[in-house]
Amino acid sequence: MIVLEWNRIQDKWLERWQEDSVFQADVDPNKEKFFLTVAYPYPNSPQHIGHGRTYTLTDVYARYKRMQGFNVLFPMAFHYTGTPILAMSERIESGDKELIQTFIDLYNVPKDIIASFKEPINIAKYFHQEIKTGMIEMGYSIDWRREFTTVDPTYSAFIEWQFAKLKEKDLITIGSHPVGWCPKDKSPVGQHDTSGDVEPDIGEYTLIMFQMDETKLPAATLRPETIYGVTNLWIRPDATYIKATVNEESWIISKETANKLQFLNMKIEIKEEFSGRDLIGKKVVNPVNRNEVNIFPASFVDPKNGTGIVMSVPAHAPYDFQALKDLIGQTNDLNRLGLSKELVESIKIPVIIFSDDYDGVPSQKIIDKMGIKSQSDPNLEYATADQYRHEFHVGKLNDLTGKYSGMSVYSGRNAIRKDLLKQKIGIIIYEIINRPVICRCGTECVVKIFENQWFIDYSNPQWKSLARKCLEKIRILPDEIKPEFDYTIGWLKEKACARKSGLGTHLPWDREWIIESLSDSVIYMAYYILSKYVNILGIKSQQLDYDFFEFIFFEKGNLEDIATNNKIDMDTIRDIRTEFVYFYPLDSRHSGRDLVSNHLTFFIFNHSAIFPENNWPHQIVVNGTVLMDGKKMSKSIGNIIPLRNAIKTYGADALRLAILSTAELLQDADFSLTLIKTFRERIERLYDSIVWVMDSSEKSEIGNLKIEDRWIISRLNRLVIQTTDAINKLRLREAIHTMVYLFDQDMQWYLRRSKSNLDDRTSINVSVLHQILEIRVKLLAPFAPFISEEMWELLGHKSYVSVETWPKLDESKIDLEAEESENLIKNVLDDTLSIIRVTKIKPSRIIYYTSSEWKWIVYSSALSYLSKDRFDVGLLIRNLMSNVSLRNSSKEVSLFAKKMVDEMKTIPQDILEQKMKLGTLREYDIIDDALEFLKRELAVEVSVYSEDNPSKYDPKGRASFSKPHRPAIFIE
Numbered sequence: 001m002i003v004l005e006w007n008r009i010q011d012k013w014l015e016r017w018q019e020d021s022v023f024q025a026d027v028d029p030n031k032e033k034f035f036l037t038v039a040y041p042y043p044n045s046p047q048h049i050g051h052g053r054t055y056t057l058t059d060v061y062a063r064y065k066r067m068q069g070f071n072v073l074f075p076m077a078f079h080y081t082g083t084p085i086l087a088m089s090e091r092i093e094s095g096d097k098e099l100i101q102t103f104i105d106l107y108n109v110p111k112d113i114i115a116s117f118k119e120p121i122n123i124a125k126y127f128h129q130e131i132k133t134g135m136i137e138m139g140y141s142i143d144w145r146r147e148f149t150t151v152d153p154t155y156s157a158f159i160e161w162q163f164a165k166l167k168e169k170d171l172i173t174i175g176s177h178p179v180g181w182c183p184k185d186k187s188p189v190g191q192h193d194t195s196g197d198v199e200p201d202i203g204e205y206t207l208i209m210f211q212m213d214e215t216k217l218p219a220a221t222l223r224p225e226t227i228y229g230v231t232n233l234w235i236r237p238d239a240t241y242i243k244a245t246v247n248e249e250s251w252i253i254s255k256e257t258a259n260k261l262q263f264l265n266m267k268i269e270i271k272e273e274f275s276g277r278d279l280i281g282k283k284v285v286n287p288v289n290r291n292e293v294n295i296f297p298a299s300f301v302d303p304k305n306g307t308g309i310v311m312s313v314p315a316h317a318p319y320d321f322q323a324l325k326d327l328i329g330q331t332n333d334l335n336r337l338g339l340s341k342e343l344v345e346s347i348k349i350p351v352i353i354f355s356d357d358y359d360g361v362p363s364q365k366i367i368d369k370m371g372i373k374s375q376s377d378p379n380l381e382y383a384t385a386d387q388y389r390h391e392f393h394v395g396k397l398n399d400l401t402g403k404y405s406g407m408s409v410y411s412g413r414n415a416i417r418k419d420l421l422k423q424k425i426g427i428i429i430y431e432i433i434n435r436p437v438i439c440r441c442g443t444e445c446v447v448k449i450f451e452n453q454w455f456i457d458y459s460n461p462q463w464k465s466l467a468r469k470c471l472e473k474i475r476i477l478p479d480e481i482k483p484e485f486d487y488t489i490g491w492l493k494e495k496a497c498a499r500k501s502g503l504g505t506h507l508p509w510d511r512e513w514i515i516e517s518l519s520d521s522v523i524y525m526a527y528y529i530l531s532k533y534v535n536i537l538g539i540k541s542q543q544l545d546y547d548f549f550e551f552i553f554f555e556k557g558n559l560e561d562i563a564t565n566n567k568i569d570m571d572t573i574r575d576i577r578t579e580f581v582y583f584y585p586l587d588s589r590h591s592g593r594d595l596v597s598n599h600l601t602f603f604i605f606n607h608s609a610i611f612p613e614n615n616w617p618h619q620i621v622v623n624g625t626v627l628m629d630g631k632k633m634s635k636s637i638g639n640i641i642p643l644r645n646a647i648k649t650y651g652a653d654a655l656r657l658a659i660l661s662t663a664e665l666l667q668d669a670d671f672s673l674t675l676i677k678t679f680r681e682r683i684e685r686l687y688d689s690i691v692w693v694m695d696s697s698e699k700s701e702i703g704n705l706k707i708e709d710r711w712i713i714s715r716l717n718r719l720v721i722q723t724t725d726a727i728n729k730l731r732l733r734e735a736i737h738t739m740v741y742l743f744d745q746d747m748q749w750y751l752r753r754s755k756s757n758l759d760d761r762t763s764i765n766v767s768v769l770h771q772i773l774e775i776r777v778k779l780l781a782p783f784a785p786f787i788s789e790e791m792w793e794l795l796g797h798k799s800y801v802s803v804e805t806w807p808k809l810d811e812s813k814i815d816l817e818a819e820e821s822e823n824l825i826k827n828v829l830d831d832t833l834s835i836i837r838v839t840k841i842k843p844s845r846i847i848y849y850t851s852s853e854w855k856w857i858v859y860s861s862a863l864s865y866l867s868k869d870r871f872d873v874g875l876l877i878r879n880l881m882s883n884v885s886l887r888n889s890s891k892e893v894s895l896f897a898k899k900m901v902d903e904m905k906t907i908p909q910d911i912l913e914q915k916m917k918l919g920t921l922r923e924y925d926i927i928d929d930a931l932e933f934l935k936r937e938l939a940v941e942v943s944v945y946s947e948d949n950p951s952k953y954d955p956k957g958r959a960s961f962s963k964p965h966r967p968a969i970f971i972e
């Protein structure tokens with residue numbers, strides 16, 4: 001077998017593609033366009049295999065569309081905006097050993113370059129080049145003339161226009177809103193700023209003020225309605241609590257809470273500090289019903305959550321119920337804390353929500369059901385979630401809640417919260433529900449009430465309905481994720497859109513502020529049209545005023561004035577406008593699934609606000625992540641492979657196939673090195689067969705086709721449809737499976753049938769093989785572009801397969817007869833081999849008997865009955881009996897007819913119809929033609945008789961067992 005020089009082949013085609021500008025796209029009025037983009041990368045580290053999935057998927061799609069005849073525009077840019085790069089340079093500056101070691105060991109960054117990383121822009125520039133080179137080496141078919149970064153002054157001019165536009169439409173607000181916040185960076189944090197890319201999820205807690213003399217003990221809850229079911233408070237005995245003046249009141253809270261409340265703009269003065277133990281056994285007053293309740297200890301209380309004071313509602317919170325039960329069992333501890341078992345046992349548990357006909361304590365029911373034994377049982381989380389969900393959906397408040405009785409949990413909760421606030425026994429605080437969320441600088445994020453800040457108003461109801469209208473028209477792949485978009489549009493609130501630090505564009509009306517990264521990346525696809533002209537003509541930011549953008553995107557304003565004011569000639573401006581009209585809207589937007597709830601939804605919002613409906617995007621494609629041998633990729637496990645290293649070692653083609661072959665869109669892909677090797681071997685085999693075909697001297701006319709030639713051509717056409725359908729739905733795993741694995745199986749069979757191996761050049765139809773290989777190379781081209789070009793050239797072509805025409809189905813080549821014939825041979829061979837295996841006979845002769853003519857008549861009649869959905873066997877038999885030729889053996893006929901009908905009932909309707917279309921199969925001729933093949937495969941004398949042949953050799957009377965499509969077999 002030939003050993004391919006993958007890297008040499010790669011370099012060769014990269015050079016040629018570049019020389020001939022194969023992937024540059026300009027306006028072509030005679031061709032339909034297809035414009036697709038993928039989320040531009042952050043250059044703060046090199047790409048690893050995990051990043052490769054979204055980009056490779058997009059490139060395969062781009063290449064496929066190009067071969068389908070579209071004028072495909074696939075551009076790329078780099079997102080410098082924001083604080084991550086800044087945070088990283090600070091870590092370098094402070095000599096962070098772990099980070100520096102990662103750069104050296106994992107990413108092979110030279111030491112002197114790392115020293116330059118103290119300047120943030122140098123990090124961006126270095127990894128920008130690194131990522132770009134990797135993308136080129138991966139064979140991404142990008143039009144690099146349009147490349148830009150988000151800190152280019154011309155891009156900033158565009159973003160300033162975008163923000164002026166949003167402001168003009170009243171979609172920018174100034175105000176105070178809670179945001180995720182890094183106390184160290186003094187900056188809001190979004191998903192891009194946190195380690196592990198987690199979006200801080202901000203929740204609204206109600207603090208309910210329990211009273212101990214003049215001091216308040218605020219308990220934080222998401223379910224204020226349960227205040228009516230409180231039996232006690234929980235305190236963590238080994239945590240530190242403080243007494244403090246908060247907004248001129250005296251509060252007791254955990255020490256950790258104090259810091260948090262400051263960010264919520266409360267004034268705090270700490271008076272004393274003490275252990276939680278000191279509070280145990282004291283009593284407090286429930287502010288809604290003035291009941292006195294005890295303070296008890298519980299280990300599940302987290303002093304960092306809420307206020308470190310938890311109200312206990314045992315009937316409706318499994319944790320509380322279990323903690324009470326645990327207490328009763330710990331007599332010694334109770335005594336030590338000055339409590340008694342009797343006291344705890346005497347507590348009555350009030351049920352305040354009824355949700356089914358069960359009249360006991362609902363949390364007890366769930367705890368018993370799940371077999372939970374202590375408050376450290378992790379199943380308590382599920383029990384809690386379960387009960388909360390159930391009560392929220394079907395629960396109603398009962399008499400113990402007084403005037404709220406009869407309300408649903410949802411409306412009761414809102415009413416009670418409102419009243420608590422009004423009576424000043426409750427206040428609202430915000431907290432990160434999915435805490436801890438860690439900033440990239442290593443600090444835990446908090447919620448801050450951000451005052452006098454700039455927000456994009458995603459809460460605006462008119463804007464929401466416009467975004468929904470836009471979403472409705474977008475094809476989302478896979479479509480099961482569409483409700484997630486709708487849901488996000490629903491809950492999105494005002495989003496802080498500017499920071500005081502980081503790289504990026506200044507707010508045009510308030511230059512202290514820098515627009516953050518999830519806000520300057522929502523309509524940049526439109527800028528790709530412009531960037532080509534900016535790069536080629538050297539247009540400067542001063543030449544791009546708002547009027548210029550208004551003309552390009554909406555054809556508004558006076559062209560002559562715009563040209564004069566911006567010092568750009570009118571033809572150029574007109575060209576840019578023409579190009580925008582040609583390429584916009586975007587036909588497909590690609591990104592990872594984690595961007596659905598932010599970037600992708602912002603993308604929809606902003607397009608709907610800024611562009612007219614005919615420029616709204618057509619499609620969004622979302623994909624899952626990549627696992628490495630079933631494990632999450634992470635630095636700590638040490639299973640991260642930088643993309644460029646992988647390309648060097650394994651070659652881009654096999655890498656691309658391996659990344660895409662294990663999963664459909666939303667599933668996690670499972671990458672493995674074994675898989676790469678498999679693909680390399682398969683491609684090498686394909687390459688070998690091309691070499692063989694081209695070496696073959698007789699490249700004659702296709703000539704007379706044998707049945708197996710007709711079969712492989714038919715199969716090829718079917719696989720072309722299947723592959724094409726799969727790619728149209730972005731089901732790339734299925735596409736690869738079809739064109740690589742299924743096709744390989746068919747090829748193996750074809751070669752076996754045509755005479756077992758490639759060394760025998762006389763028996764195989766070289767022209768047919770040549771035709772097949774050409775189509776296979778075309779199908780492979782979007783997935784493995786380099787080797788496909790090499791093979792295409794080897795097949796004698798001067799063109800690039802990258803821009804060749806995608807194979808089309810040729811209906812006339814679908815050959816049912818050939819397919820059924822080959823099925824017959826395959827089945828006969830498989831049946832024979834399994835009989836030999838089971839009976840352990842060493843055969844000296846094998847005889848096949850094909851069905852008698854009358855059996856075929858019965859079979860066809862039965863088929864025509866069943867394919868018309870009629871099941872009256874009696875009627876079928878009566879009809880058959882009227883057929884003169886069958887009357888002689890009426891009993892045999894009716895038995896056989898019943899048997900046929902029973903067998904056919906299990907066959908799907910579409911297959912029955914196909915068999916109908918096919919009619920009678922000339923089984924005898926088919927097997928007779930294949931005798932040589934069967935002899936070779938079975939290594940024994942083989943013969944065939946028709947059941948109707950009076951002089952057949954049939955010593956054991958086996959011929960009568962034959963059925964249509966199922967010849968009888970006799971082994972001697």
Ligand SMILES: [Zn+2]
Nearest residue numbers: 182185439441
């Ligand atoms: Zn930070």
